Amino acid sequence: MYYNNDTLIYLDGKFVKAHTASTDLYSQTLHYGYGVFEGIRAYATNNGTHVFKSKTHYERLKKSAELINIPFPFQVEELMQATETLLEKNNLSDAYIRPLVFCDPNMSLAKPNKVSIMICAWEWAAYLGNKQLRVMISSICRPHPRSVKIEAKACGHYINSILATNEAKDQGYDEALLLDSDGFVAEGPGANLFFEKDGMLFTPQLGNILPGITRATIFELARKLGIQVKEGLFTPNDLLAADSAFYCGTAAEVIGIKAINQDTFPLAWPNSLGKKLQDAYAQVVRKTKQTASTVSL
Structure with a gap:
């Protein structure tokens, strides 16, 4: 539903195949839900793909990380550009975009030393449908x-x-x-x-x-x-x-x-x-x- 064998995701600065990407099963995010994410939409327009309020979303992603003491060693502008590139590589115009900041292996409750970022995208209609x-x-x-x-x-x-x-x-x-x-x-x-x-x-x-x-x-x-x-x-x-x-x-x-x-x-x-x-x-x-x-x- 979300990806196939050709789908690319952005993972720590590289574009990799979604079906071959992996994460550590000892991640603090997996065990404790200690991570932050965003939901962003892109729309097809007469002037090309429009990622709506991309900067605002990535600034909120950064703020969310800061609020719960997760490091955020990423530049908002770089993430915005990575998102545009990701959509191009996957030939997506109308799309839902999901950035996720997740933590390294850590079974303690202390803040992580290292984090990763993943950005994926897929075609998705309005989440709650179109009827009242x-x-x-x-x-x-x-x-x-x-x-x-x-x-x-x-x-x-x-x-x-x-x-x-x-x-x-x-x-x-x-x-x-x-x-x-x-x-x-x-x-x-x-x-x-x-x-x-x-x-x-x-x-x-x-x-x-x-x-x-x-x-x-x-x-x-x-x-x-x-x-x-x-x-x-x-x-x-x-x-x-x-x-x-x-x-x-x-x-x-x-x-x-x-x-x-x-x-x-x-x-x-x-x-x-x-x-x-x-x-x-x-x-x-x-x-x-x-x-x-x-x-x-």
Whole structure:
């Protein structure tokens, strides 16, 4: 699904065949989830391949490593260029890109002395599909911000996401919604949440969620479109009283939410602010022709 015998990956400065690449089974990342990663998208445009916010993603990768004391002996600009080359070598235009910083063999809990970096890419449609989602409020909550560096995109944090996603799917839902440790609405397992009420957008404040790059893009688009967005602490009842809602993330892009648990949102998706932003986002990342209702970043 992700590679074949001809697929190349970038590994510590070299382009090598994915099926022949290997890592040490004693890696601290494998045993403890002590690593950091990113998700980046590339889009085919009339002017060639567009890697959306590549620099921002690699700067966040570096920040994630720094937050959890993983060395980062890599240059952002070199990683950006390596990504462009990787896409060319694999003949990819519409692609999902996954950089991963992983640690050397280490069975202790001390920070590593040496790390490696891998970048791979593959064709991948929108992670959550293209239809509106039926979402379940999970019994799994986000970790307390004093228990982990919640703003780091760290490998081990996603056990929490896997538990919530599978709980929701096992009960017949498309995806989960996690609350924070105080019971306020947080985010999806791999996407940030926005909801609409009376012509305004609302989204959980930073502190208990991952500061998503797509989330930041939605703020930029909303500002240019004259849409007011309020950050804050919101209860599940606040969300259930909303007119509409959507998730956003690099993998998911912008995807509407039809219902939370058994409660369906009253506003039709085509009439929602989420749909307006979904269209604007699609045009920005693909650099398509602007209309009066769209914006550029």
